[in-house]
Amino acid sequence: xxxxxxxxxxxxxxxxxxxxxxxxxxxxxxxxxxxxxxxxxxxxxxxxxxxxxxxxxxxxxxxxxxxxxxxxxxxxxxxxxxxxxxxxxxxxxxxxxxxxxxxxxxxxxxxxxxxxxxxxxxxxxxxxxxxxxxxxxxxxxxxxxxxxxxxxxxxxxxxxxxxxxxxxxxxxxxxxxxxxxxxxxxxxxxxxxxxxxxxxxxxxxxxxxxxxxxxxxxxxxxxxxxxxxxxxxxxxxxxxxxxxxxxxxxxxxxxxxxxxxxxxxxxxxxxxxxxxxxxxxxxxxxxxxxxxxxxxxxxxxxxxxxxxxxxxxxxxxxxxxxxxxxxxxxxxxxxxxxxxxxxxxxxxxxxxxxxxxxxxxxxxxxxxxxxxxxxxxxxxxxxxxxxxxxxxxxxxxxxxxxxxxxxxxxxxxxxxxxxxxxxxxxxxxxxxxxxxxxxxxxxxxxxxxxxxxxxxxxxxxxxxxxxxxxxxxxxxxxxxxxxxxxxxxxxxxxxxxxxxxxxxxxxxxx
Numbered sequence: 001x002x003x004x005x006x007x008x009x010x011x012x013x014x015x016x017x018x019x020x021x022x023x024x025x026x027x028x029x030x031x032x033x034x035x036x037x038x039x040x041x042x043x044x045x046x047x048x049x050x051x052x053x054x055x056x057x058x059x060x061x062x063x064x065x066x067x068x069x070x071x072x073x074x075x076x077x078x079x080x081x082x083x084x085x086x087x088x089x090x091x092x093x094x095x096x097x098x099x100x101x102x103x104x105x106x107x108x109x110x111x112x113x114x115x116x117x118x119x120x121x122x123x124x125x126x127x128x129x130x131x132x133x134x135x136x137x138x139x140x141x142x143x144x145x146x147x148x149x150x151x152x153x154x155x156x157x158x159x160x161x162x163x164x165x166x167x168x169x170x171x172x173x174x175x176x177x178x179x180x181x182x183x184x185x186x187x188x189x190x191x192x193x194x195x196x197x198x199x200x201x202x203x204x205x206x207x208x209x210x211x212x213x214x215x216x217x218x219x220x221x222x223x224x225x226x227x228x229x230x231x232x233x234x235x236x237x238x239x240x241x242x243x244x245x246x247x248x249x250x251x252x253x254x255x256x257x258x259x260x261x262x263x264x265x266x267x268x269x270x271x272x273x274x275x276x277x278x279x280x281x282x283x284x285x286x287x288x289x290x291x292x293x294x295x296x297x298x299x300x301x302x303x304x305x306x307x308x309x310x311x312x313x314x315x316x317x318x319x320x321x322x323x324x325x326x327x328x329x330x331x332x333x334x335x336x337x338x339x340x341x342x343x344x345x346x347x348x349x350x351x352x353x354x355x356x357x358x359x360x361x362x363x364x365x366x367x368x369x370x371x372x373x374x375x376x377x378x379x380x381x382x383x384x385x386x387x388x389x390x391x392x393x394x395x396x397x398x399x400x401x402x403x404x405x406x407x408x409x410x411x412x413x414x415x416x417x418x419x420x421x422x423x424x425x426x427x428x429x430x431x432x433x434x435x436x437x438x439x440x441x442x443x444x445x446x447x448x449x450x451x452x453x454x455x456x457x458x459x460x461x462x463x464x465x466x467x468x469x470x471x472x473x474x475x476x477x478x479x480x481x482x483x484x485x486x487x488x489x490x491x492x493x494x495x496x497x498x499x500x501x502x503x504x505x506x507x508x509x510x
Contacts, residue, residue, distance in 0.1 A: 003112040005031040009076050011101070013092060014083030015042065015064065020056075021162030022081050022106050027055050034063040036073075036092060042066050074099040081109055084158075084181035087206055105185035107178065110163040112188060124171065127336050128189065128220045130178045131197025131236075133383040134329045137321075138197060139177040141333040141354055146173060148350035149342045158182060173340060180207065180216040187222070193275075193339035194224035195332055199235040200382025204409040226273035228335035230328060232280065275338060277331035279324060283310040286331040286344070306331060308344045314351065321356060323390020359485040361387055361469075365492050369462035372492045375469035376485030380408070381415050384471035388422040397463030398424035402452045402488070405430040405472030413439045415471060425459055427452040431476040449477075449484070453491040466492075 005026060012022045012035040019035065026033040065073070069092055080096045080103045082088070093103055117123045127142065129135050139159045146153040153173040156166035166174045178186075196217050199210075207213040214235050221227060221238035230236050276285030289307045305312035306319075306327065313334075316327060330351065337347045356362065358374075365372040373391070378384045384403065392399065401423045412435035419426060419440040426443040428436035429452055433445045446452045456466045468488045478484040492498070 003116040005029045005113070008032075008079050011035060011074070011077050011080045011096070012083070013080055014038065014086045016083055016085055018085070018106055018162055019081075019083040021164055022083075022109070023059060024056060025164040025168075026081075027059060032076075033059075034065070035059075036065040036069060038086065038090065038092070039066070069095055071095065071099055074101050077101055079104070081106060082185055084179060084185070088184060103185065104187070105182055107157065107163050107176070107182050107186045107189060110167050111186065111190065113167060115188065115190065123190075124167070124174050125192050125340065126174045126176060126190065127340065128176045128178050128191045128194045128224065129197065129332075129336070130180070130183065130195070130217050130220050132200040132380055133378075133386055134197050134325065134332075135177050136357055136377070137326070137360060138195075138329050138333050138336075139175055140357055141329065142336050143175045144354045145333060145337050145347040145350050146175070146340065146342060148353065149337070149346055151340065151342065175336075178220060180213055183219040184216040186219060189220075189223060191220070191224040193226045193228055193336050194220045194238070195228040195336065196220060196233075196236045197329070197332055198230065198233055198382060200380060200385075201410040201414070206408075226275065226339050228275045228277070228332055228339065230332070231276045231278040231282070231285070238274075275335040277328065277335055279327065285309070286335060288316075288327070306334075306348075308334070313344055313348045319351065321354075323361070323386070325386040325390050359482060361391065364489045365496060365498055367496050367498070370457070370460045371465045373465060373467045373469075374485045374488055375467060376474070376481045376488060378469040378471060379405075379473045379481055381410055381412070381471045384415065384469045385418050387467065387469040388418050391465065391467065392422045395463075395465050397461060397465070400424055400456045400460055400464060400466045401426045402429070402449075402456060402466065402468045403436055403470045403472065404428040404433040405470045405474050405484075406476045407432040407435060407472045410471075412436060412471065416440055424464075425456075427455050429477070430470075430472060432472060449487050450491045450494075453488065453495055457495060 006029065009032040010026055012019050012033060015035055015037045023033060023035055074096055078101060080093070080101050082093065082103055082105055084105060096103055114123050114126070129139050129142070136159050139155050143153050143155040151173055152171050153175055154166050154169050154171035155161060155175045155177070156163045157176040158179040159177040163176065199214055199217065201210060204210065204213065207216060218238070227238045276282070279288050281287055281289050285308070287307050288304055289312065290304050291312055304316045306314050306316065319327065319330065321330065334344045334347055338344055359376040361373055361375045363371055364374045375387045378387055399422055403426055412432065416439040424442065426436050426440050427446050428443050429446050429449065437443045437445060444455060446455060460466055468485065474481045474484040478487065
């Protein structure tokens with residue numbers, strides 16, 4: 001069914017980056033639109049010298065409401081485009097629904113418009129990536145591999161670029177990072193491939209239960225043509241028992257040898273449009289296997305490789321993204337590229353030129369053989385666990401952790417076994433620092449990031465790592481996780497007198 005924005009009257013809820021992008025897009029399309037914002041300290045931009053164009057200046061001055069709404073506000077309105085930062089249970093949404101207004105987000109608006117394209121402007125092919133951790137890395141990696149292989153693609157969504165901007169680009173493929181907040185207001189997004197990378201306790205303060213969080217994530221599969229699935233992950237398959245059923249069907253064939261079983265398994269998975277990946281050995285999908293290094297190597301010298309259908313693709317030793325969590329990320333990215341027609345053998349040739357995003361296990365300083373690593377993007381427990389497990393094998397000395405912030409209702413106690421196994425000492429700050437004290441005996445609470453850096457440095461010795469991987473959100477003390485990482489880097493450089501050193505020396509370690 002065709003969707004024309006001029007046939008609708010909109011309210012945009014929330015004027016952050018996404019909300020402003022929606023307003024700008026709707027004004028460009030000459031739609032009827034107004035907006036509200038829930039922030040008491042929100043400031044209307046009316047400065048004539050600002051970089052906002054004239055139409056937006058007039059809109060911000062005349063069409064934005066920051067006070068309580070009444071039913072009259074929704075007279076003549078049929079659609080509320082809700083920003084992902086606003087929950088569905090706020091009073092403004094309840095009022096809109098009472099007035100018969102349809103509520104969805106910018107991703108759903110993208111989906112309806114993308115499905116309404118013509119032969120002259122064909123629909124963009126879209127892939128969707130979600131998960132508790134790693135989704136930004138995989139999104140950027142997929143986009144990098146596709147572009148390197150000659151596909152005109154663009155990344156959008158939770159990765160930073162609003163999806164409506166991608167809709168107006170000349171890209172043929174849109175690689176979308178999708179958060180649970182975006183997915184819960186999305187119902188008709190058609191995807192060439194979808195993946196839920198992993199699931200861990202996150203955003204329970206918003207979703208209420210882990211089950212509700214999983215349900216939101218799994219909406220990504222609703223209109224997807226195929227799924228890329230971590231075979232050992234929990235809650236990541238598109239439908240319960242789907243992968244197990246496919247494997248069970250293969251086993252029940254009672255094939256005469258292992259090769260026949262493997263072929264049957266592969267056919268069963270392919271019939272369900274599923275690409276599997278994982279760290280164990282397998283002849284289906286992506287896996288890990290050992291091979292002789294080369295003809296000159298000793299008889300007992302082998303190397304681990306990522307494989308596809310049993311054929312080796314790349315040695316783990318040749319991958320510059322450290323940690324087994326990044327091996328999984330690479331497999332997921334290769335699986336998505338495969339669903340867009342790019343072979344793993346071709347895509348893997350471009351891994352070496354990929355640069356990891358900031359604040360994701362990036363080494364920001366090394367002094368006296370003490371490494372300082374910024375993993376501020378670790379805003380939940382699962383991300384911190386991935387960093388600890390990924391970095392621990394590379395560390396000769398102790399691992400000193402700086403953590404804390406807003407735990408968002410997650411159970412910090414579940415981090416305790418990993419702290420005991422990998423961490424020498426924790427310096428905890430922020431709103432939920434006390435939860436780390438309860439969970440790990442070797443924890444010291446500090447007031448500021450500067451205090452944490454000073455204390456960690458005093459404790460550190462050559463060979464040690466000081467890791468910022470908070471396991472918590474940042475908004476209790478910082479503007480966002482990027483600001484938190486920047487403050488960490490500045491405090492490290494201030495303490496170690498590194499102002500004269502070039503920032504270009506930073507090396508990604510994970």
